[in-house]
Amino acid sequence: MGSAHMNDRERLTVAFFYCRNIPESGETERQALEKEYGPSIRLFPIPCSGRLDPVHLLSALEKFADAAYLIACPEGACRYFEGNRRAGKRVERTKEMIAMIGLEPERLGMVINTKKRPKGLGVITAEILERVKSLAPSPVLKNSRVEEEKPL
Amino acid sequence: MITAEQKPLDEIREMIAPYKRILVLGCGSCVAECAAGGEKETGMLASILRMAAKMEGREVLINEKTLERQCVKDFVILLDDIIQDYDALLSLGCGAGVQAVGDCFPEIPIIPALNTEFLGETKDQGLWLENCLGCGDCKLYHFGGICPLARCSKHLLNGPCGGSVGGKCEINPEIPCAWQLIIDRVEQQGGFERLEGIFPPKDWSKKQGLGPRRIIREDQQR
Ligand code: SF4
Ligand code: SF4
Numbered sequence: 001m002g003s004a005h006m007n008d009r010e011r012l013t014v015a016f017f018y019c020r021n022i023p024e025s026g027e028t029e030r031q032a033l034e035k036e037y038g039p040s041i042r043l044f045p046i047p048c049s050g051r052l053d054p055v056h057l058l059s060a061l062e063k064f065a066d067a068a069y070l071i072a073c074p075e076g077a078c079r080y081f082e083g084n085r086r087a088g089k090r091v092e093r094t095k096e097m098i099a100m101i102g103l104e105p106e107r108l109g110m111v112i113n114t115k116k117r118p119k120g121l122g123v124i125t126a127e128i129l130e131r132v133k134s135l136a137p138s139p140v141l142k143n144s145r146v147e148e149e150k151p152l
Numbered sequence: 153m154i155t156a157e158q159k160p161l162d163e164i165r166e167m168i169a170p171y172k173r174i175l176v177l178g179c180g181s182c183v184a185e186c187a188a189g190g191e192k193e194t195g196m197l198a199s200i201l202r203m204a205a206k207m208e209g210r211e212v213l214i215n216e217k218t219l220e221r222q223c224v225k226d227f228v229i230l231l232d233d234i235i236q237d238y239d240a241l242l243s244l245g246c247g248a249g250v251q252a253v254g255d256c257f258p259e260i261p262i263i264p265a266l267n268t269e270f271l272g273e274t275k276d277q278g279l280w281l282e283n284c285l286g287c288g289d290c291k292l293y294h295f296g297g298i299c300p301l302a303r304c305s306k307h308l309l310n311g312p313c314g315g316s317v318g319g320k321c322e323i324n325p326e327i328p329c330a331w332q333l334i335i336d337r338v339e340q341q342g343g344f345e346r347l348e349g350i351f352p353p354k355d356w357s358k359k360q361g362l363g364p365r366r367i368i369r370e371d372q373q374r
Contacts, residue, residue, distance in 0.1 A: 055192055058199040062206075097196070100161045101204040140203045 011137060015042045015060035016125055018071035019049045019084075022113060024120030033122055041125060049073065049087040049110075054094040057108055061098065066138040067107045069128050074115035084112060106135060153182035153273075154246040155280045156189060156266040158197070164242070165204060167263045171240035172211070175231075176201070176265070177253065178218030179245040186280050188266050189244030191218040197244065197265060213237075222249030228256045235260065271302075288358030288365065294346050296337030301354065303330035309351040 018025055030043050042065065046052055049072035060068040070091055072084040088110055095105035109131075111124055119127075158164075168174055176198040184190025198216035205212040217234075219227045222245030231253075240261050243250045247268040254262040270282035285302045291309075292299060301307050305323035312331030315322030319332045338344055359365070 053192055055195040055199060058196055058203075062199050062203050094196075097161070097200055098203070101200060102207065103203070139207045141206075143206060143209060 011040075012066040012129075012132065012135065013040055013042065013064055014125075014129060014132060015044065015057075015065040015068040016071060016128070017044045017046055017049075017052055017056060017068070018121060018124075019073050020045050020047055021073050022071055022121050022124070023118050024122060029121055033125060037125075037129075041129070043121075043125075049084045052087050052090070054090045057091070057094055058098075061103070061107060061138065061140060064141070066135060066141065067109070067128075067132045069108070069132075070110040071121070071124050071128075072110060072112050074113050074118065088112070103138070103140065104135065106132065107138065153185055153271070154248070155186045155269045155272050155282075156183050156246050157269060158188055158193065158244075159265055159267055161200065164197075164263070164265055165201070168201070168240060168242055171261070173213040173238045174201075174215075174240050174242055175234070175238040176214060176216040176242045177222065177231075177244065178216065179222040179243075179249050180218050180220045183244060183246055183249075183266060184218075185274060187278075189246075194218050194244050197242075201242075222246075223252045225252065225256065228253050231257070286359065287354065287356070289355060291351075294351070295334045296341060296343070296346075298330060298334045298337055300330050300334060303327075303333070305330075307354075309354060 025045065030045070033041065034043060042060070044056075049070055052070055057068045057070070070087060072087055074084075091108060091110040095108045098108060099105045109128070111128060113119060113124065176194055178184070178191055178194030179189050180191060184193075187193060194216050198214055202212075202214045205214065215238075217231070219230060221227045222243060235257055238260065240263060241253060241257070242263045242265050243253055244265045245253065246266065247264070250262055250264045271284040271286055272280050272282045275281045283299055283302050285299070287301055300309055300311060304311055305321050305327070306313055308331065311334070312329060313322070316329035316332055317325075319329055321327045321329045335347070338347055
């Protein structure tokens with residue numbers, strides 16, 4: 001079962017905001033992924049990555065996530081023209097903001113799908129989970145985690 | 153509109169440090185248009201400040217609310233019912249908004265989260281330009297609708313200075329020479345004679361000299 005790997009996954013919760021145009025990102029696929037990963041992922045479909053308000057990334061970090069990622073369509077493939085490019089700039093700015101309070105900027109990110117043979121949602125989420133697995137649990141959530149752990 | 157930019161986070165954090173119950177107050181008008189103090193920016197700042205407090209293990213209540221305008225009392229009184237829950241206000245209004253809210257609740261310290269910059273226009277997405285100094289005696293007609301006080305680096309009323317190169321200002325080559333713009337515009341409108349006289353030195357008494365200005369309109373009063 002590769003238990004070390006499972007522990008890594010269980011340690012962190014990652015929020016994914018993804019553009020609905022990403023392949024294999026329908027309702028059934030979403031449910032299957034949630035079942036597979038359990039509480040270590042939270043999936044939020046959005047109509048276009050350009051619609052993502054950085055406040056959503058921040059509230060994910062504030063409330064439950066150790067990392068929050070935006071998954072966007074390839075450059076030039078955005079249905080709403082330039083949504084993904086603008087989103088990229090906003091994510092960069094939001095990373096700078098969290099860095100100013102001492103959070104690792106890697107807790108936020110944006111992944112742009114490949115143009116040739118675009119990947120499905122499951123593949124991209126797995127890649128991102130791999131990328132963030134070396135992060136420590138978020139210091140923002142440490143106190144709430146302690147509270148949650150008390151009853152045990 | 154009035155433009156502003158958010159202060160450095162460290163400066164804001166230092167100012168709010170003594171307080172335990174903070175209301176982060178946005179303004180939905182000018183500063184929302186320039187993406188400095190609207191609902192979104194207010195939400196982001198509040199969220200960042202809450203995270204910072206959690207990381208330090210500090211118990212601080214930080215809530216957010218955005219008024220349609222902070223500089224109009226009719227909107228500020230909407231805080232009457234909640235203000236007693238807080239020991240400080242962090243305002244993302246312009247300097248006028250900060251003071252208007254502060255005057256309504258003199259017992260509570262109010263902290264500016266923005267640096268108020270200038271009166272200007274939204275030129276493009278993400279680009280704001282200063283174009284009026286609020287001089288109190290508008291002469292735009294004479295200058296083809298382009299203000300030499302706000303847009304000429306030397307504030308010349310009888311320009312150009314002779315230093316502009318390729319239509320750019322000699323003080324700051326990143327900006328267009330206001331006098332080039334004025335002459336082009338006036339020429340386009342066929343009103344060149346408007347520029348032929350000598351404009352007397354600006355009478356600044358309409359802007360400053362008697363302290364802060366007031367506008368009184370009896371027809372608008374209660
Ligand atoms: S307080 Fe008034 S003047 Fe200032 S930004 Fe808000 S609406 Fe504009
Ligand atoms: S002359 Fe210039 S500074 Fe004075 S009111 Fe008109 S635009 Fe504003």
